[in-house]
Amino acid sequence: MLTSLSTDVLIVGGGIAGLWLNARLRRDGYSTLLVENAALGGGQSLKSQGIIHGGTKYALQGVLTGSSEAIAEMPRRWRDAHAGYGDLDLSGVRLLSEAHYLWSPGTLAGNLTSFFASKAMRGRVDPVKGAELPPALQDPRFKGKVYRLAELVFDVPSLIARLADLAGDSLLAARRIEPLRDGDELVGLRVDERDIRAQRIVLSAGAGNAALLAALGVERPAQQLRPLHMVLAKGPALKPLYAHCMGAGPKPRITVTSHPAADGEWVWYLGGDLAEAEGVARDEAAQIDAARREVGELMPWIDQSRTRWATLRVDRAEPLQSGLVRPDNAFLAEQDRLLVGWPTKLALAPDFADRVLAALRRDAIRPSAPPPPAGLPRPALARPIWEEWLA
Ligand SMILES: Cc1cc2nc3c(=O)[nH]c(=O)nc-3n(C[C@H](O)[C@H](O)[C@H](O)COP(=O)(O)OP(=O)(O)OC[C@H]3O[C@@H](n4cnc5c(N)ncnc54)[C@H](O)[C@@H]3O)c2cc1C
Secondary structure, X not given: OOEEEEEEEEEEOOOHHHHHHHHHHHHOOOOEEEEEOOOEOOOOHHHOOOEOOOOHHHHHOOOOOOOOOHHHHHHHHHHHHHHOOOOOOOOOOOEEEOOXXXXXXXXXXXXXXXXXXXXXXXXXXXXXXXXXOOHHHOOOOOOOEEEEEOOOEEOHHHHHHHHHHHOOOOEEEOOOEEEEEEOOEEEEEEEOOEEEEEEEEEEOOHHHHHXXXXXXXXXOOOEEEEEEEEEEEEEOOOXXXXXXXXXXXXXXXXEEEEEEOOOOOEEEEEEHHHHOHHHHHXXXXXXXXXXXXXXXXXXXXXXXXXXXXXXXXXXXXXXXOOOOOOOOOOEEEEEOOEEEEEOOOHHHHHHHHHHHHHHHHHOOOOOOOOOOOOXXXXXXXXOOHHXXXXX
16 A cells, blocks of 8 residues: 655665765754665675765775865765764764775885875875784884875774764665656655655766666766776785785775674775776686786785685766766766765765755755654665675
């Protein structure tokens, strides 16, 4: 039997973008419903490396145009949230590392040194040595330079769980989503047996946005998918490391984050150039070989004999790149009641929410709908990818 609900903002997609936005709107007194058709965080968010970039990596690539980029603000905003006095109260969320590191293996150190001494970078990076080095690099054979970036690394499963708590009764598990119209006007969505009317509908469904837009008969904005072939490694010789290793080009050769497994060992999650174009073209065995070679070359003191390996393919979902898209800001497009976007980075979830809130304020959309009823079917939390792998 069909039932009717109304809400101020109906959000589709429970990754970081939808969940952060939902919590922000609720904090400001809006009534919200967030519908998720799989598991919370199970799209890109739980497959991300959890690094709260502040733009240093992009400054290195020469693409950051200045302090107007939202990304530069993100480490401070997340730090405040984690301390309990920011946009949201994320105190209690597990932080994997207080800092991310940039590491240059030997020969390139000269270039990096002059780059980091440059005016653009002053105050954002500090060189580290000896006992301050990340544990995985503390070996007498380590040559090269390491810089500490003021960028946090979050345990994303714990972050998603906290945002799901902040969602209260507003989460709804969905199987089928269809447009709900009054004449030609989109006024909400039919979610299974519920007609949900809303003042605004936000699509934050990651790679799912394209199909949702098609179902609504909306052509723009177009979406692009960027495939990645990530690598997972686990073994007794792996110690914590959160770092971009710089190669000859502007992109990190590898980016490593580390995640504690239940048995006390560490799982390394490897991305960067390794996971991009050539990595995508390799099959699993060849990608594992390439990763072993990189780790062997860069950290020859690591005994790999008891390391287990696996790979994971995932697409990054973004707006189709054009001259209009700023690389280091969240993207949001609007059409009447419908808003659709991609944060483009986990770190930019606060910027995504800012953009939605700015659109609501501009249109004088004020909280008016009743809170969601208790007892709606709730979507599950997705499992961490290393738990999935090791199960
Ligand atoms: C390998 C990798 C590493 C990354 N590392 C970093 C990093 O270190 N730092 C950083 O800032 N960013 C990183 N990113 C980018 C970051 O993960 C993404 O930008 C961010 O997670 C996107 O969040 P989202 O909420 O838009 O999408 P998603 O996390 O993909 O969530 C979308 C949600 O919508 C749901 N959904 C889809 N279709 C529907 C539908 N029809 N109805 C209802 N629900 C639907 C999905 O099930 C999913 O739960 C990384 C990305 C990848 C792939």
